[in-house]
Amino acid sequence: MRVIWTPLAERHLDDIFRFIAESSPDYALRTVDRLTRRSQQLGRFPESGRPVPELGREAVREVFEGPYRVIYSVRASRVDVVAVIHSARLLRRDDLESP
Numbered sequence: 001m002r003v004i005w006t007p008l009a010e011r012h013l014d015d016i017f018r019f020i021a022e023s024s025p026d027y028a029l030r031t032v033d034r035l036t037r038r039s040q041q042l043g044r045f046p047e048s049g050r051p052v053p054e055l056g057r058e059a060v061r062e063v064f065e066g067p068y069r070v071i072y073s074v075r076a077s078r079v080d081v082v083a084v085i086h087s088a089r090l091l092r093r094d095d096l097e098s099p
Contacts, residue, residue, distance in 0.1 A: 002077070016084065068087065071095075
């Protein structure tokens with residue numbers, strides 16, 4: 001299955017990179033690399049994550065990579081990564097593109 005990053009999820013990834021890079025550019029690169037590699041697992045195992053508890057919809061799932069929640073939507077022929085947020089934050093509707 002193809003893995004597609006939505007524009008909002010890409011912005012989240014850019015924000016994470018910029019925030020971490022302020023203190024450690026190398027760690028920022030490693031973090032973004034781990035997050036993107038984790039998303040590739042979803043193409044092979046789309047059901048590997050759990051449903052997002054706040055949404056209660058089976059097709060919107062999440063996996064964790066370090067302190068980050070990679071939230072994705074399982075479609076018929078692809079997986080859409082819709083958000084990447086820190087797990088200490090509460091999930092808000094504007095954190096997601098319509099999954």
